[in-house]
Amino acid sequence: MAEAELVVAIDAGGTRTRAALAAASGPDDAGPDTVLGTGGAGAGNALSVPADRLADHLAQALAAAVPPSQRAYVRAVVAGVAGCAGTPPAGAGDGRRTDPGSVAAEKALRAALERLGFAPDVPLRLHSDTEVAFAAAPGAPADGLILIAGTGAVAARVAGRHQTEVADGDGWLLGDSGSGFWIGRRGVRRALAALDGRGRTTSLTGAVTAYYLGKAVETRPADPAVCQEVRARVVRAVQERPPVDLARVCPLVTAAAGKGDAVAARILDAAAERLVTTVQALSPTAGKTLVTSGGLLGPGGPLLPRFAARVAGLGLRPVPVADGLPGAVALARLTLRGGGPGPDGGVLRNVTRPGQARR
16 A cells, blocks of 8 residues: 555544544554544534534544545545444445434535545445444454443444444433433432432532532522522523533532542442443453443543442453544554455445435
8 A cells, every 4th residue: 555545533422523544554553653633523423413413523523633635545434433333244235334323424424525525435434433442442352342431321242343232322311321421310310319308418419509500509408498499490400401411410420429429429339330230231251351431431431440340250351442533543444454344344335425315
């Protein structure tokens, strides 16, 4: 391959979208020193972000990562997108992706690439966010388990770089047990319970009222009318915001636990236990590679010590990674060398031309 040949990698999750430009040749274990440029933008879940906004976020991240003068040299684009199903195994159909998340992600990504002047026939490969996060571990492993816990929570089994089995990832309404949303909602519920006498006194009362009302109410007001007014205002403020905004309360819970608040600590203990249960649903074997990622379980994540202590009993040791961007770079390089997952070395050919998006 010519030195000018480049690949683009994308990691789009429930909170942020990141893109990277890298040389097409390089190690499978793609470290930060191999990346030529990066860019970031807002949320990138293909099932929860409207199509036009998703295209905007992808275009913003790509524009920052790839200078206009380099776009003609991009030979492959690999994107790990939350909401996309796993890549099909080699020989499974024609490689076309028909799940709703993949269809939405492909359409948005094609629109973003066209907007920025990339070659219309640049090969594009879509992955689940779990697949690229797993590949971000040292050595770009091909087999094992991955657990992502951030705004949401999902675990998956990866075999031959294909996602073959999934546990949870059912979204804030139906699942995501132990996630940032789950922790944030529990934090608000405990604060409300402390305000009306159903629960123990906790510093979460002050933290939650300060977040939603702009002024901390540290303890339960003595006047029942005042107490009811505070509770009603908090409930109204929560309901006026998008549901996933509750995940923003998660850092308040982790901060309170770090300062010795017993109520907050129990919430984190319960979250860690639920994440262990999610992993156990995949019937892990001792010594199996277990990659963890996301704001809660990435390097230095606030739940990592609690989670690690619990999975040690299963013979598992977490391998935390910051995000899936290095994994997407590694998969892009493997794809060009014919070693990536899926038919034709993992390249999804230009089945949807710019301007001819599937309806």
